[in-house]
Amino acid sequence: xxxxxxxxxxxxxxxxxxxxxxxxxxxxxxxxxxxxxxxxxxxxxxxxxxxxxxxxxxxxxxxxxxxxxxxxxxxxxxxxxxxxxxxxxxxxxxxxxxxxxxxxxxxxxxxxxxxxxxxxxxxxxxxxxxxxxxxxxxxxxxxxxxxxxxxxxxxxxxxxxxxxxxxxxxxxxxxxxxxxxxxxxxxxxxxxxxxxxxxxxxxxxxxxxxxxxxxxxxxxxxxxxxxxxxxxxxxxxxxxxxxxxxxxxxxxxxxxxxxxxxxxxxxxxxxxxxxxxxxxxxxxxxxxxxxxxxxxxxxxxxxxxxxxxxxxxxxxxxxxxxxxxxxxxxxxxxxxxxxxxxxxxxxxxxxxxxxxxxxxxxxxxxxxxxxxxxxxxx
Amino acid sequence: xxxxxxxxxxxxxxxxxxxxxxxxxxxxxxxxxxxxxxxxxxxxxxxxxxxxxxxxxxxxxxxxxxxxxxxxxxxxxxxxx
Ligand code: SF4
Numbered sequence: 018x019x020x021x022x023x024x025x026x027x028x029x030x031x032x033x034x035x036x037x038x039x040x041x042x043x044x045x046x047x048x049x050x051x052x053x054x055x056x057x058x059x060x061x062x063x064x065x066x067x068x069x070x071x072x073x074x075x076x077x078x079x080x081x082x083x084x085x086x087x088x089x090x091x092x093x094x095x096x097x098x099x100x101x102x103x104x105x106x107x108x109x110x111x112x113x114x115x116x117x118x119x120x121x122x123x124x125x126x127x128x129x130x131x132x133x134x135x136x137x138x139x140x141x142x143x144x145x146x147x148x149x150x151x152x153x154x155x156x157x158x159x160x161x162x163x164x165x166x167x168x169x170x171x172x173x174x175x176x177x178x179x180x181x182x183x184x185x186x187x188x189x190x191x192x193x194x195x196x197x198x199x200x201x202x203x204x205x206x207x208x209x210x211x212x213x214x215x216x217x218x219x220x221x222x223x224x225x226x227x228x229x230x231x232x233x234x235x236x237x238x239x240x241x242x243x244x245x246x247x248x249x250x251x252x253x254x255x256x257x258x259x260x261x262x263x264x265x266x267x268x269x270x271x272x273x274x275x276x277x278x279x280x281x282x283x284x285x286x287x288x289x290x291x292x293x294x295x296x297x298x299x300x301x302x303x304x305x306x307x308x309x310x311x312x313x314x315x316x317x318x319x320x321x322x323x324x325x326x327x328x329x330x331x332x333x334x335x336x337x338x339x340x341x342x343x344x345x346x347x348x349x350x351x352x353x354x355x356x357x358x359x360x361x362x363x364x365x366x367x368x369x370x371x372x373x374x375x376x377x378x379x380x381x382x383x384x385x386x387x388x389x390x391x392x393x394x395x
Numbered sequence: 396x397x398x399x400x401x402x403x404x405x406x407x408x409x410x411x412x413x414x415x416x417x418x419x420x421x422x423x424x425x426x427x428x429x430x431x432x433x434x435x436x437x438x439x440x441x442x443x444x445x446x447x448x449x450x451x452x453x454x455x456x457x458x459x460x461x462x463x464x465x466x467x468x469x470x471x472x473x474x475x476x
Pocket of ligand 1: 341342343344347354357358359360361364370371372373374381
């Protein structure tokens with residue numbers, strides 16, 4: 018039996034029929050005529066769009082813009098500040114590679130966990146929470162704190178292991194999780210200048226939450242939303258579906274990624290997420306406080322809660338916007354990376370200055386690594 | 396960190412109520428936790444995200460979805476220019 022992954026690649030990445038889809042997109046665009054703004058909502062979608070050059074295939078009136086698809090980019094600096102301090106005091110800080118170079122608050126020295134490590138701080142980079150559990154078990158005489166960043170996709174690893182009591186006593190979780198439906202609601206109702214005509218909803222967040230989680234976008238805001246997979250043909254199909262809805266005068270929720278996403282989502286994962294986490298109004302770096310958008314551990318799990326263990330408190334005012342960095346506007350789709358004067362000058366993937374250049378999900382990083390920079394006017 | 400990739404399940408086991416799997420991640424074998432509604436067996440494909448199997452891939456849908464546009468195309472786009 019052939020490998021399903023190869024079949025998917027064949028059908029969704031290397032399919033010569035993509036040009037036929039592009040042709041239909043052009044036909045629809047020429048009938049619709051008006052300018053159509055479609056926002057992607059996941060760093061991996063932005064990567065697919067940029068890496069495969071999908072923007073260059075779009076007719077002039079179809080604009081694809083990047084939205085808040087990068088959890089590391091919006092993770093508050095005070096978490097990094099607290100973790101740097103702990104690492105220098107001998108607590109082993111365990112982090113995903115994506116947050117290793119995330120800048121702390123303004124003026125902090127060392128600036129990031131990477132710099133703290135270079136100065137002798139204890140920092141371990143892992144691929145998953147399961148790896149963090151292993152590290153804590155292998156080193157039982159040390160205290161470990163896991164920097165738990167991410168949207169709904171990284172939450173079940175923590176919630177499942179906590180729920181089934183598989184987290185050792187010497188491993189504390191610093192929950193910096195942020196939730197995607199609240200930021201989408203915030204963006205649609207509070208942010209001027211990003212009036213959208215279509216949304217590419219994040220495929221893997223939807224695998225957890227279910228495609229139904231996005232029903233409010235067409236219902237409350239009249240914007241067609243397509244749950245989309247991550248191959249280039251997935252994105253092209255989703256764009257086509259949005260244009261078709263616009264042309265036919267409908268606002269609807271569609272699921273292009275049915276091979277992975279169910280309407281109700283992953284009930285098993287959602288159950289432990291809801292058992293373990295509680296939802297609070299939370300600060301997004303560069304954006305502000307968004308209602309009900311952050312997840313903290315419930316009191317039942319305070320034995321493993323780093324905020325409780327180390328008394329980590331949110332400051333009254335945040336000082337984590339790096340001077341000159343436009344990351345907040347980039348995340349909200351108000352500005353392109355190429356419209357930041359520091360892009361590829363002061364701020365590069367090798368030497369990231371702002372948060373959006375750190376993570377592989379960050380729009381600045383994705384553009385820096387995949388755009389032909391000699392092309393003007395992108 | 397936020398990247399979800401399709402992986403082939405090589406082996407599944409449980410410790411208490413926690414389900415684990417060894418998966419093939421593009422040639423790399425990795426131990427992951429499973430949080431899935433449906434049973435998973437050796438040879439199935441799952442989306443792995445930060446060390447966790449979050450969704451089983453429905454093989455029948457892989458071909459099915461493409462029909463969306465094939466239908467559109469075959470219908471002559473249904474566009475009155
Ligand atoms: S290029 Fe760097 S400095 Fe400019 S917005 Fe992006 S992350 Fe911030």
